[in-house]
Amino acid sequence: MQDWPGLIEAYRAWLPVTSTTPVITLREGATPLIPVPAIEERIGKGVKVFVKYDGLNPTGSFKDRGMTMAISKAKEAGCEAVICASTGNTSAAAAAYARRGGMRAFVLIPDGYVAQGKLAQALVYGAEVLAIRGNFDRALDIVREAAEKYPVTLVNSVNPYRLQGQKTAAFEVVDALGDAPDWLCIPMGNAGNITAYWMGFQEYRQAGHSRTLPRMMGFQASGSAPLVNDTTVSDPDTIATAIRIGNPVNRAKAIAARQASNGAFLDVTDAEIIEAYKLLGGQEGIFCEPASAASVAGLLKRKDEVPAGATVVCVLTGNGLKDPDCAINNNDAAFHTDLNPDLATVAGVMGF
Numbered sequence: 420m421q422d423w424p425g426l427i428e429a430y431r432a433w434l435p436v437t438s439t440t441p442v443i444t445l446r447e448g449a450t451p452l453i454p455v456p457a458i459e460e461r462i463g464k465g466v467k468v469f470v471k472y473d474g475l476n477p478t479g480s481f482k483d484r485g486m487t488m489a490i491s492k493a494k495e496a497g498c499e500a501v502i503c504a505s506t507g508n509t510s511a512a513a514a515a516y517a518r519r520g521g522m523r524a525f526v527l528i529p530d531g532y533v534a535q536g537k538l539a540q541a542l543v544y545g546a547e548v549l550a551i552r553g554n555f556d557r558a559l560d561i562v563r564e565a566a567e568k569y570p571v572t573l574v575n576s577v578n579p580y581r582l583q584g585q586k587t588a589a590f591e592v593v594d595a596l597g598d599a600p601d602w603l604c605i606p607m608g609n610a611g612n613i614t615a616y617w618m619g620f621q622e623y624r625q626a627g628h629s630r631t632l633p634r635m636m637g638f639q640a641s642g643s644a645p646l647v648n649d650t651t652v653s654d655p656d657t658i659a660t661a662i663r664i665g666n667p668v669n670r671a672k673a674i675a676a677r678q679a680s681n682g683a684f685l686d687v688t689d690a691e692i693i694e695a696y697k698l699l700g701g702q703e704g705i706f707c708e709p710a711s712a713a714s715v716a717g718l719l720k721r722k723d724e725v726p727a728g729a730t731v732v733c734v735l736t737g738n739g740l741k742d743p744d745c746a747i748n749n750n751d752a753a754f755h756t757d758l759n760p761d762l763a764t765v766a767g768v769m770g771f
């Protein structure tokens with residue numbers, strides 16, 4: 420097996436790097452596109468469904484794609500510290516890549532609304548973690564101002580290198596399928612990833628790597644759906660804390676992607692998100708975080724509109740291990756506790 424060099428080396432010609440750019444990589448990218456037969460069965464009509472399991476990146480989310488680029492370019496520019504606001508995954512990725520590149524990482528998070536695994540990562544990777552009494556949108560305002568005033572580089576998705584790195588996920592989807600899918604289903608928070616995918620699909624098509632472009636189908640949680648409802652949400656709320664965002668910074672670009680691709684935005688309730696989350700875990704053997712399950716929840720909600728025989732890709736943006744509390748509180752598992760330590764008891768539980 421040939422060793423995967425990480426996405427900057429793999430897609431160097433498509434990225435704004437030169438031979439002198441230091442490449443800070445954890446060999447991110449090359450994540451699997453996995454068929455999901457139980458979901459296909461629910462849709463029927465000969466529709467093929469795959470998940471792009473980006474939770475298998477080195478820090479467990481798609482953010483690594485953007486961060487290898489943002490941090491490499493920051494290093495090239497001589498920067499010594501980076502800063503971001505985050506619902507958890509950006510902070511984990513920023514911390515890992517910044518520290519690997521020998522830089523300080525300051526991360527601002529909404530106190531009490533970051534999943535345990537993500538917080539653990541930022542701490543272990545050596546970030547300086549600032550938990551604020553405010554939500555993600557407020558944290559983003561603060562870090563944008565900080566980056567203007569102080570010698571720190573902003574690595575949220577307003578940093579253009581982030582989207583450049585993230586567009587490689589679209590390349591991988593086309594490389595795996597041999598063409599673009601008919602639908603691309605994706606969760607939206609700050610709407611950077613839908614923007615990046617659309618950029619990637621367009622660039623690959625222009626270069627003749629695909630014949631078609633997908634419809635971009637973006638999904639938000641009902642309690643945090645500023646793009647779906649064309650508004651801002653001052654107090655966003657959802658179990659999917661990763662996408663608990665009320666004022667997406669990439670709003671205009673996401674709307675442009677929807678229009679140009681004849682796509683659509685729709686919201687899914689927390690109950691629908693959890694249903695998809697349990698279906699993926701319990702029947703497909705795929706553990707994603709709740710925000711990621713919004714892509715599958717959205718597809719199931721719109722299943723009547725999927726054309727017969729279509730190919731659909733749902734992006735699973737983050738790993739389920741990130742949010743153990745959600746997993747423990749939302750499953751249909753048979754969990755027997757406090758059992759006597761003997762075979763008769765065990766056999767009794769098994770029904771033998």
Ligand code: F0G
Nearest residue numbers: 505506508509608609610611612736737
């Ligand atoms: N899924 C997961 C698991 C995420 O962490 C995020 C965003 C999204 C989807 C939405 O992506 O913002 O590009 O539309 N997480 C950011 C963070 C906000 O701080 O980790 P988007």
